Amino acid sequence: MGLTLTVLGCSGTYASPDNACSGYLVSDGATNVWVDTGSGTLANLQRHAALEGVDALVLSHEHPDHWTDLEGFFNVCRFVTGREGVPVYAPAGLKERTYNDDESPYFEWRDIKDGSRAEIGGLTFTFSRTDHGPETLAMRIDGSGRSFGYSADTGPKWSLGELGPGLDLVLCEATFLQEQEGEAQHLSARQAGLSAKEAGAKRLLLTHIWPTTDKERSRAEAADAYGDPVELAVTNESYDV
């Protein structure tokens, strides 16, 4: 089986009535990794994987739209599956923001930072610090002979090219439209398109779009900059990398 990405939620900054915050399931068919655990993604995860079938969690940064369903998953491990030692890869300091207590055996926290590499089953993760307020890690995931890149949250001073060449699919945040560029450390859809083009990414999927944004405008602005059609991430859809 190839490498697949399943979108568990892609609403930027806060959940909308019909969309969860950021969360993704990356799988090679044998290894399942839950990347970002934003609010609402635990519910959607159960449509695509068994709760016992998640091999590890990877959290890009401490902003709550990227991890708060970790607390629900903690309850699952504690009261339902009884599973201990689930690896949680995250920047140092995120753990202190959680309800987790040091005595609990359910999560095994592993610090990651710029340049870190992690082998999780058949998947290799490489991390790159982005242009965002708290320490935020974009990631490249290699598996089954394919390469996937995820921007996490970033401003325009970081580029997808930092993840290296040969990306078959990139999932890039596109919080804003062009007219909002510079309002915060996020990308517009136009900037996401430029970044993917510069990185030579073969395919671009937009995520983390604000709930109130006209997504067709996002798609059009990104496609203009990328020079090819782009897709909008759709929650509960799976994509072959």
Ligand SMILES: [Zn+2]
């Ligand atoms: Zn965010």
Ligand SMILES: [Zn+2]
């Ligand atoms: Zn953020």
